[in-house]
Amino acid sequence: MPLAFLRCGDVAKVVRVRGKGEVHHHLENLGFVEGASVSVVSEQAGNFIVQVKGANVALDRSVASKIIVA
Template identity: 55%
Template sequence: MASSAQLPLAMAGEDEVVRVARVRGDADLRQHLANLGFVEGAEVKVVSRAAGDVIVTVKGARLALNRAMASHVSVTL
């Protein structure tokens, strides 16, 4: 699989399916996001977005992330 450019989850478009490439932040934040399903290689679908806040589905769960949280998750298209 070819490597594609990474972008923050906050910038992914509505209805796009992306893969988690990397989660940044302190250990507590990375662990919290991992517990929610944001682990490397996980498939994430952007359900809707507004001003950087996103609603996504990951591992069968629908979650809302604010812009700050979504900016810590790098994804590839």
């Protein structure tokens, strides 16, 4: 399921990152790689703050939808 479906406090593992090109590469550089643990710190109006590899990252809903988690 997409990361955008998670709620505050949920923890999941990244399965894959959809998309191509610059956005895909940027998300991988931020730590969204297969097997990485992701937890939702905050969610407001479709915008997320998630913790991945010890760093907090802000994402909007469209970008969070590209990250598939389980």
